Each structure stands twice: as structure tokens, then as C-alpha cells.
Amino acid sequence: MKAEKNKVVTFHYHLTDETGTKVDSSHDRAEPLTILFGHGQIIPGLEQAMEGHEAGDKFDVSVPPEHGYGERREDFTQRVPKKYFRDADHLKSGDATVLSVQGGGYRQVVVLKVGSSVIDVDLNHPMAGKTLKFDVEVTDVRDATPEEVEHGHVHGEGGHHH
Ligand SMILES: [Zn+2]
Numbered sequence: 001m002k003a004e005k006n007k008v009v010t011f012h013y014h015l016t017d018e019t020g021t022k023v024d025s026s027h028d029r030a031e032p033l034t035i036l037f038g039h040g041q042i043i044p045g046l047e048q049a050m051e052g053h054e055a056g057d058k059f060d061v062s063v064p065p066e067h068g069y070g071e072r073r074e075d076f077t078q079r080v081p082k083k084y085f086r087d088a089d090h091l092k093s094g095d096a097t098v099l100s101v102q103g104g105g106y107r108q109v110v111v112l113k114v115g116s117s118v119i120d121v122d123l124n125h126p127m128a129g130k131t132l133k134f135d136v137e138v139t140d141v142r143d144a145t146p147e148e149v150e151h152g153h154v155h156g157e158g159g160h161h162h
Helices: 044-050 146-151
Strands: 007-016 022-025 033-036 058-063 077-081 096-100 106-114 118-122 132-143
Touching: 044 058, 044 132
Parallel strands: none
Antiparallel strands: 007 022, 007 033, 007 132, 058 132, 077 118, 096 106, 106 118
């Protein structure tokens, strides 16, 4: 079975940036990553490269910023009260963290400067502007259930229930 829209795809990956520095790896966690294919759960460049692959396939792909997390925007910064951070007391310049956003959910930001009651952050995604090299091994491809397609996410093992 091939990875395509509305399949549930499970895969391991190693991610490095253009300098070869390790950014992330599913091997650091107990389980590989499971996604509902074709629903924007992974960056477009990776999803495109994965399409048509089957369980057992391995592939490499280099994803430029425009097919990844976008280009970095200069001056895309904001001064935010500490209460909007989950971990304000532990943050220092250069740390990546998450910020609560209006309407719910979180956004990844990088800390620029910590004040007594506010924190200046860079709102660019930490991976923005980077060419990302993925080393991927597809471990499973299955049909999504109608409910998973309707919800736009995976249920059960490797997914979540709601
Ligand atoms: Zn659901």
C-alpha cells in the first residue's frame, strides 16, 4: 500500500539542518511518528517526497525553506507578558519555547531577551529559513478510518482519541 491522501503513514526520521547538525529524530522517542497523509500534518516538502512510498521504503529528501517552515522574517518580534509562557521562570535568550495564543493552541517561538515581567520573542518558527535534510524510513501504511478522515487526525496507536 502506497502513502497517499487519507492513508495513515508511520515513519521514523532523522532531521539535520544544512550544516549537518542534528535537529530532531524519531529514534529519540519510543515510537515512530504516525500521520494522516495529505492533511498538512508534516511540512509540504516532506509529504511530497513521501507520497507513493510503501512500508519498508527508505528515502532522503532536502527541503528548502519555501517547502518547509518558510523564510525568516526580520523584525518579526514581539514583547509578551510572562504569564503567556508555560515555563517563563526557566527561559533565557536563545531558548525555543511555546507561547499560548489567543483562541487556544500554542506557537513555537525563540526567546530574544528576558525582562522582569515581559519576554521579547522572535515569532519566526525555529526552523524558518533552514534547508532541512530528512532521512526517512516508512514503517507502516494503512487505510484511514472514515472517522479519522473526518477528524483530520489519527486515532488509536500513535494517534490520539477525541
Ligand atoms: Zn478525532
